[in-house]
Amino acid sequence: MSDKNIYENSVTLIGSLPPIKGISPYCYELMTSLSRSIHVEFIGFEKMYPDFLYPGGKSKEDGIIPDFSKIPNVSVRNILTYYNPLSWIWAGLTIKSKVVHAQWWSHVLAPIYFVILSLCKIRGKKIIITVHNVTPHEKNNFNQYLNKTILFFGDQFIVHSLRNIEELHDIFGINKEKIIKIPHGISKIKSSKIEKKVLREKLGLPISKKIILCFGGIRDYKGIDVVLEALSIISKKKDDVLLIIAGQPWVDWSKYEEIIQKNNLDDYVKLFLKFIPSNEMSYFYYASDLAVLPYRNFTSQSGAGSEALSYKIPLIVSDVGGLPELVKDKNCIIQPNNPDDLADKILTILNDENLHIKLSRESGELADEYSWNTVAKKTVNLYEMLMKMQHIKNKNSKEISVTLEN
Incomplete structure (x- = not known):
């Protein structure tokens, strides 16, 4: 031709x-x-x-x-x-x-x-x-x-x-x-061929804890401070939780470190403050139980959120931009800049196995719709x-x- x-x-x-x-x-x-x-x-x-x-x-x-x-x-x-x-x-x-x-x-x-x-x-x-x-x-x-x-x-x-x-x-x-x-x-739904236990060992993560994932480049609008403040609330009610923050900082990390130290969260946070290559991204999603996008302002859609759906991970998102379209259950949507609301939603999901299964299934359904x-x-x-x-x-x-x- x-x-x-x-x-x-x-x-x-x-x-x-x-x-x-x-x-x-x-x-x-x-x-x-x-x-x-x-x-x-x-x-x-x-x-x-x-x-x-x-x-x-x-x-x-x-x-x-x-x-x-x-x-x-x-x-x-x-x-x-x-x-x-x-x-x-x-x-x-x-x-x-x-x-x-x-x-x-x-x-x-x-x-x-x-x-x-x-x-x-x-x-x-x-x-x-x-x-x-x-x-x-x-x-x-x-x-x-x-x-x-x-x-x-x-x-x-x-x-x-x-x-x-x-x-x-x-x-x-x-x-x-x-x-x-x-x-x-959204990429084709991933089939988990690696056991969560193996991946957690690979990343140096505890086997028994419920893991919350905050993935992607760290910028002011993404509300890392919000999820850390929420974690300080969660840690007083549930001690078997761990927050992963994985991504390259675009801003000074010291302000977030102050929140961690002020609230004694060292045992509740695992940091991977670097660019995560695409061939290692799956480790973090497979190892996690829940992903959060606590953005304070946003006018688009999230690649990290879309990726989470392909791993059938439950999502909690802020009511900004296109993020609400990443969840079917509107109880998974929080108001921006609201650590109390975020903490409440996280605890509800992690404490209810049937709800967790339902939200995982719905993430997979959305992944199919957005193929x-x-x-x-x-x-x-x-x-x-x-x-x-x-x-x-x-x-x-x-x-x-x-x-x-x-």
Whole structure:
């Protein structure tokens, strides 16, 4: 098949792929899932930003790099570098598909996206933007301005929750008819082939305790202080609990350490304050009984929460952003900044085995609903709708032109 025919039925994704940290696992799953229906051209990063800007000083994950050439129906060009504007221009000028699907998640990338999407617009491409964060995690007026600048280029928008539709409309004035909710994809449900006992021994965790997991990069908005304050309440009522905090700190850890020391929680907390490679992530989920997302503010969906569902782990989430959509039982939703509410919910679940079994089952059911195959199908339908609309528009323009000439 000629290149022309291939790119008639294709999409160009813009984002990042492993080994780059951050959103790369999402982009990889989306790319491979879409490739089962259409050809995917992926424009990615060789170097996204300087390592010193990233906590831990490394923007790339150690480990095995996927061989993208072995994925059928996919062509990957990791050509973008933050320090070379020519790579941005080259990407914008050489994108082959008629539909460009940009993943937008970091205001730092705004200059790169501005150049690429400007050139795509000039070349008549249709642009879809998946907005992973309607407002930046670190809010300020300049970041909001950068967001607005990039969103200007979108013909259609994808968000991960119903609340995001309202927020995108209210904050940026985007017509709701241009916004569609497609959930954050969830990897295939994991079957536990490793005994919890073995994994706990591997991580140096006690066998007999109930383990609560707080997983992911540590940032102010994630409410680590809230879960620690909740733990101080729980520890006075139940002594067989342990909280795991696993992730790379993006903020000064000392303020959280003060809470631990003030409440004598050393025996109730196990810290893994480092970046957790994707091939070790399963250890923590398999070893845990319950996962918590006590975010104080948030406008998107959580990759850590979605991952928990694939392991059929009960979740407790804050009533912010799209987090409530990760649970079926609304009793698992807490108010932000409320340690008492969180402590009460945790104790209720850990003390009721039947409830724990029910919530585990419901996590698995949601994982099925949010599978990557479902995400890919909805996304391809959007591509087809956009191209159909463009075809009708072009046809009408030609008919009007012919009429005027006659």
